[in-house]
Amino acid sequence: MTLLEVNGLHAWYGESHILHGVDLFVEEGETICILGRNGMGKTTTLRTIMGILRKRTGAIRFAGKDMMGVPLHRTAREGLGFVPEERGIFATLSVEENLMLPPVVAKGGMSVGEIYELFPNLKERRSSPGTKLSGGEQQMLAMARILRTGARCLLLDEPTEGLAPVIIQRIGEVLIELRDRGMTVVLVEQNFRFASKVADRFYLMDHGQMVADFPVEELPANMPMLNSVLGV
Amino acid sequence: MAPVTDHEPRVVLSARGLGKDFGGFTAVNNVDLDVHHARIHALIGPNGAGKTTVFNLLTKFLQPTRGKITLLGTDITRTRPDKVARMGMVRSFQISAVFPHLTVLENVRVALQRPAELAVQFWQPLSALDRLNGRAEVLIEELGLTPYLNTRAADLSYGRKRVLEIATTLALDPEVLLLDEPMAGMGQEDVQMVAGIIREVARHRAVLMVEHNLNVVADICHQVTVLQRGEILAHGDYATVSTDPRVRTAYMGTEDA
Amino acid sequence: MMTIFGIPTAALFGQLLVGLINGSFYALLSLGLAVIFGLLRVINFAHGAQYMAGAFAALLLLTQTGIGYWPALILAPLIVGLGGALIERTMLSRLYKLDPLYGLLFTFGLALTLEGTFRWFFGTSGQPYSPPAALTGAVNLGFMFLPIYRGWVVVASLAVCLGVWLLIEKTKLGAYLRAATENPVLVQSFGVNVPLLLTFTYGLGAALAGFAGVLAAPVYQVSPLMGSNLIIVVFAVVVVGGMGSILGAIVTGYLLGIAEGLTKVFYPEASNIVIFVIMAIVLILRPAGLFGKDA
Amino acid sequence: MARGSASPAAPAVAAHPRAGTLKIVLLLIAAAALIAAPFFLYPIFLMKLLCFALFAAAFNLLLGYTGLLSFGHATFFGGSAYFTAHAVKVWGWPPEFGILLGVAGAAALGLLMGVIAIRRQGIYFAMITLALSQMFFFFCLQAAFTHGEDGIQSVPRGHLFGVIDLSNATNMYFFVLGTFTLGMLAIWRFVNSPFGMILKAIRENEPRAISLGYSVAEYKLGAFVMSAALAGLAGGVKALVFQFATLTDVGWQMSGEVILMTLLGGIGTLVGPVVGSALVVTLQNYLATSQFPVTIITGLVFMACVLLFRRGIVGEFYASRLGRRLGFRSES
């Protein structure tokens, strides 16, 4: 079943037109990865799907429902969870308060115990203020926080940016485990090596449009093309 | 500490027993560090190990709880951050730090103004600054920003902002350069270019940098210090450090970088 | 009779108590201010005007509809709070994205408008409002004659301060509020109706000012000017306590009330500026305020 | 390969090729208007306007170019008025020295207030300046030389440099105009100087400025003192224009008024405060004899400004297509 479907999506920041007709779909339980250079509109795509960027046209359907008219504070209730690139950890809240903040929207989320098991750093620092965590710890917290809510589909924006290799590995394991549990994930990545381990399917984004789309098996065949576009 | 080469260049920046507590939490503890002239020194470690904090301590943006810092033979443990900068140690920031509404040229000139003693002249016209243009333009050229000379920094892409920040830092011609994740968020070709630049400037300067991109570290750094939980875990050249099993478990993971 | 610095101890106790009573008003007002600032990053210059509006609401409830003190104690803050919520919804909410200075300037204009309007209708001289029958009279404490109503002011303000503090620091709602301050869009994307939350917050802050106004009505003259001078002192209280620190605002409110009370005995001429002097000293020694975290 | 944005930012409007000439023409027209004005308009009113315009411009030097909102600028304006009035009336000083004393006094007050207030930023800074200026207000209320709520009255205007009789309205007007022009030139120079450049940099990114070796606090303090001194210049001149100095000029409402003027005209523009103060002064004068309640109108104007055109009149013009064609740019 197609869980998320986007057709002809355009979006603007003020006057500047960023997305020029994005098309993509995600099957239930699938992990897709959007690749692309800096500034091509990956983050914008996620923000527009989430409804944070509201100057948009086109169609977004999630679990069969038209999302274009849904107000921002209702999107999460439909089952979409968003982890922003800048992480968005709250300074005035303790780590634990940060973790507990997003309302649970559906059953099936992880318990706090499971989360602490996954990210022991967080357990250790749970009563310190959120932004006193290091960059990597903050990234873990941002992910952990959404895992609790029972969202059906996660939108992850560069979860490995600025992280130590060992943590990246950990996050990769988490993503694989999530996939095994049936979670649907839309991943935005620049770290190609990482993405190739966790994703089922790839989209390549360039100047506000999806220019290519292929499953992980076809990766080797697409390498030359990726090389030329991404410069990996 | 084992010498890395036979004839060790002089130490320009050193810390002894450096420590910082935040409330009850010890972010940095007992760190000894020597940064050498004409050397690139990498500071790596897991997230939250205290790398940025060490930077903040060295540049005096944070006051150390313990320890002593010496810059070019002077004790700077109690010196204000702007003074430290004037003594010849300049840093960049983990989150890019430019003056967004100034043009690229103006950004670089702001850095040049102070050494040129053109900073407090409230009675002179702006055109007095034109004599700094030559030097600024050379720097901008070197870093490939010439097409953007009159672009406002805010309008640059993320990667270019980082490049601009490095240009501004270099403009001060510092003795010691502290770079906090200079390559973060840069595209591959920019990484190569910036790595090249850093290598170039380090010919006659000391560089201390935090970097997660281990390819770069392996490529250009002479010395590597690994930090974990605020303490030094290992120290040496990249080959030594990267084979250290403790470093592999704590930081690099099992696979190759 | 025992004396301290030439003042009889009994008299000194009296003055301390009086200072505490005053501190109750400072605490209530600075609490509202701190709530609004802490969560909305808006310096609510209209706080004094809302305090005044609370007192007037009580007065008008009495004179126009015959509703007495006790119902007014609930109704008047509710009216002021709803008024505040309306203003937030229609106007103030457009300013969050901007420099916080605009919030300050907007509420400054709001304060002028409110005050001007009340002056226009009610003139500047005060209007009387009597305390409820149950709280009239005074008890003799031995060292002083304590008007019962003043005792009630202390109790009521303590209770409200504690309640609000608990609400914000210990409840889920409070966590939403604090988080929404920092990154409203993100909190909203978690599924929380943030605009409503912020409206509630401003309404709450305004209602606290209104509550203080009703409490003050039987003590001070109900006058359009009653808030305009107080507000600056309350700002100083908040700065000393540490901007945005709820607990700081409360504790400092009481402390400065007492400090001011003592100044009135030892050096009355300075009692109006003592708070500002303390503020200057605190800022030199501890720029973030007594309870503020380092900014 | 260039990594650009997916689409360019807001369409840039190229400046008109003759924008420079046009600006000079505008400036000349303004100058001519100011010189001719006293023959058509009421001189005292014009002088008041110029004083407030200079005051607002001085205030804007701080807010618009260093990003510091002072809520205590009345201290410098009113304080200087007292100093000047006292020196001229009681000590019999000539007007130019009286004003100089006012300026020096204001600068000293600025230094004092600045040292404390500079330690904090943004809103904290505003609150601290407000509180400190309240302290100064109470000082003025009680100090003997200010004569409390009576104020210093009947201050003689005297003879400028011992020769020009300032009690003559035209002479006085041109003296005020001269001071105003000097003040504005000074502000223009500060803003467009190497020093101004550093101030701008500090406003944009303070930690970065520190890391480049600038002692940020000293620069801010410098700007604060300059702004205070210029506000003092306006205050001193005003005392001579009206021949008195009263408590109104040191009250916090006055600090609020100068913010209104700047906001209304346009923060971070050179002409904005002048336009804003002209509007406010005219409005106040008009409202005084009208049936409208002054406070309500002022309050509403404040709210409307913040909500609807917060760039101010001049700022909105600069931001308009026409303004950009003419090559104008404001600082915020």
Place this chain on the structure above:
Amino acid sequence: QVSDDLVKIGILNDQSGVYADFGGKYSYEAALMAVEDYGGSVLGKKVEVVTADHQNKADIASNIARQWYDTEQVDAIMELTTSSVALAVQALSQEKKKVTITTGAATTELTGKQCSPYGFHWAYDTHALAIGTGGALVEQGGDSWYFLTADYAFGYSLEENTGAVVKEKGGQVLGAVRHPLSTTDFSSFLLQAQASGAKVIGLANAGLDTQNAIKQAGEFGIVQGGQRLAALLFTLAEVHGLGVESAQGLTLTESFYWNRNEESAEFGKRFMERTGAMPNMIHAGTYSAVLSYLKAVEAAGTDETEAVSAKLHELPVEDVFAKGGKVAANGRMISDVYLLEVKKPGESDVPWDYYNVLATIPGDQAYLDPAQSGCPLVTN
């Protein structure tokens, strides 16, 4: 002989600020009443009244006054609440050779060192208030005093003047506490006053300060405790605002009370019809000032300032406000003042009937001897 064929009077005062209730818009009404009562014209020329709100700012006042004189043919300005405004406008008017009659400001400076040949002061001043309340109360047994003084020049001069009178009459001053301007809470000061044991607590302050002090004195049982409150500057408008419940027993001085005799009561009722409030001494004083000015114009046969001023100095003041009032060389209009006491609730069922008249103080006792005023115009 009448300039511009029009006699124009400006009422310049605070209509939106702290003193708006003191005189405010009602003073303008009082002036209109005076003009109507006079017949609307003088020397066959129309009389016009204009008004402006100076917002308590001397520069605005000064600006308006100049504009009135220079471009709007105004011949005289009256009311002038707030001393800084009154002094500024009087000085300006002297320079411009125009008449001012101050009814709204209290400072004796107006007829002292800063007096003007064309400046007049009606209704009251700090000296008269001090004598009225201080002197008369001592005679009634209030012979030990404690002052609650607003900490600025106005407060000091009230305290000083009153204290001097109290001592002169054989009373004693036990002490004083200075409170800052715009204090909201007086309990500390009241406790100190209470502890002093003085028979009279003199409130040397004004406006909201006085109101709050009185209200809180009730709370702390000061009046029940047998001490007496004397407000040194307080008028009917504020008693009304405070309510008799709180104000009962308060002693104060005004130079006019509407329910003192039939004539004043009739005036009061007419005023009430127009404004909804009874007049206080400032309203009645403004009425009298306008009337006197018109009479002087009539007598001088011109509205030329020198001549009108001379007549104002010369003619006695005979109207509902003052009987046999005379204007001294320093510009002070001297007429009787009254020591008043606020009635208890229920003592009268006539609305606005708030006072009992305790004593009448003849004008020449109440006001400072012109020869001692320090006014350079007085030649003895």
